[in-house]
Amino acid sequence: MLQGYGRLMQQTIERVHLTVAGVTHHLSPLEDAGDLKSAVLHAVRTGGDFVEVSLDAGQRLSFLITATTPVVIAVETVVIATETADRTAETWRPEFDVTTEGETPYDLL
Template sequence: MPNSIERIHLTVDGSTFALGPLEGLDDLRDQVLRAARAAGGFLNVTVDGGQRLSFFVTTTTSIVIAVATVPLSADTADGRGLQHAPRIDRDYSDGDIPFDAI
């Protein structure tokens, strides 16, 4: 799908985390396998809000990696549509356009 992204959710021992857009499925699998084969090791991820987490993984740790393909709307990059876009006040009655208006 050209207008879609893959979202990865990681569940560790029953707690689920939405991962950041730069997290890759193959890298996660490799980290989990290395940690399990070494009888313990850290799985390092970045969640959607930017927080970095480290999980100590052993052979008894329950881990589920779920990947969902999410369609995006043509309106916005995040797929929420324009109805959720913040309103920007564009009334510049004094003729000056502020530099911080994006």
């Protein structure tokens, strides 16, 4: 979703957080809350099953979900300022001084 505020463009993403037995896990941006709900419901309705998720840090976890497993799925909307994300803000500067050596570093070409 893009919203215009003059020159500032903002984009939002949804972040899913899964709490199982009181422990909250921050899921990968690729995890979908609807798919996760379906997997949890399927596990409960079939008498218990493992539900796998990817965490934000890259690990994969498997949870044994049963009818008595306390599960909370929370969705958070996070605003990402695109001028910061792609380093096009007027205030962005490289971490080093490119004028002292007279040459442009390869990563700025």
